[in-house]
Amino acid sequence: MKLAKTLIAAAIGMGAAHAAFAMNVPGPLVTPQWLKAHQSEVTVIDIRGGGSMKAYDEEPVMGKDHFVKKSGGHIAGADLVNFNDIREERTVDGVKLKAMMPTAEYFTKVMDVAGVNSGKPYVIVPTGNAVFAMDRGTRLYFQMRYFGVPADQIAILNGGTNAWINAGYPVSIKPAPKKMGDWKATGEDKALLAGLNDVKEGEKSGTEQFIDARPTAQYLGIAKKPINKTAGHLAGAKSFPIDAIVKDDHGAAMFMSATDYKKIFHDFNISDNAPTTTYCNTGHLASGAWFVVHEILGNKNSKLYAGSMNEWTNLGNPTVGLPG
Secondary structure, X not given: OHHHHHHHHHHHHHHHHHHHOOOOOOOOEEOHHHHHHOHHHOEEEEEEOHHHHXXXXXXXXXXXXXXXXXXXXXXXXXXXXXXXXXXXXXXXXXXXXXXXXXXXXXXXXXXXHOOOOOOOOEXXXXXXXXXXXXXHHHHHHHHHHHOOOOHHHEEEEOOHHHHHHHOOOOOEOOOOOOXXXXXXXXXXXXXXXXXXXXXXXXXXXXXXXXXXXXXXXXXXXXXXXXXXXXXXXXXXXXXXXXXXXXXXXXXXXXXXXXXXXXXXXXXXXXXXXXXXXXXXXXXXXXXXXXXXXXXXXXXXXXXXXXOHHHHHXXXXXXXXXXXX
């Protein structure tokens, strides 16, 4: 009898512990109000890169209208992940390519060095000052989903830190803590990722819709990123340029509703439910387009071509566009 009671008590304890980690996020995007109410129940990951890294522990600058003018600070307790570290230089067919999709081992190490732990749902928080910042969040989101985090356990704070500040919530300017985390990649969801051969087959069959998420000038071939060997876009690709992906709300870049994106797609002659692959130069901006298609519009038959024009052009594959 005593043993039975002990086992029952242990089972109840385990159930309670499991319940503590069983909270789901309400969707791929959360509001500052939701995050404030559940801040202690989630792991907040601050994602930024370049010059915004130093703003992690700087005060934000507020405008005369009392809304944020310049990004600064972070949500208290947030783990800091450097966007420049989450992708990996890899050699493909003898060609060295920067900013490629990482291996599970590489990505796990980056997350652990940043102090990210498992056990709670994740809320990714970009600075939110521009589309490039929000797309840093979607790229991290994509990689965490690809490497095993369930959809109901991860979200992005819409508008990022800037939306948090605009909502009247405080930020911390403490330096990032130096601690190791225990996050681990638990699998690879290959249904989310398009490889080079997938793109070739999609072009050949004509059954795949390709969305180019770069600025219009790059899509047309007027401009070219140095990382690419040639300019232009994939034959038949539709343009969903970066200035159509988010809207500004007092300095916070906000993703829109599914209804809004359906209207935008209609105007750009893009299907919202066809088999779709998004791409850009290195998979950064394309992750934002993938997030819109896969997570907001709910088209689960959509993938991100993480190698994008970086891999495509440097391995000698053709593009179309204005002549150089």
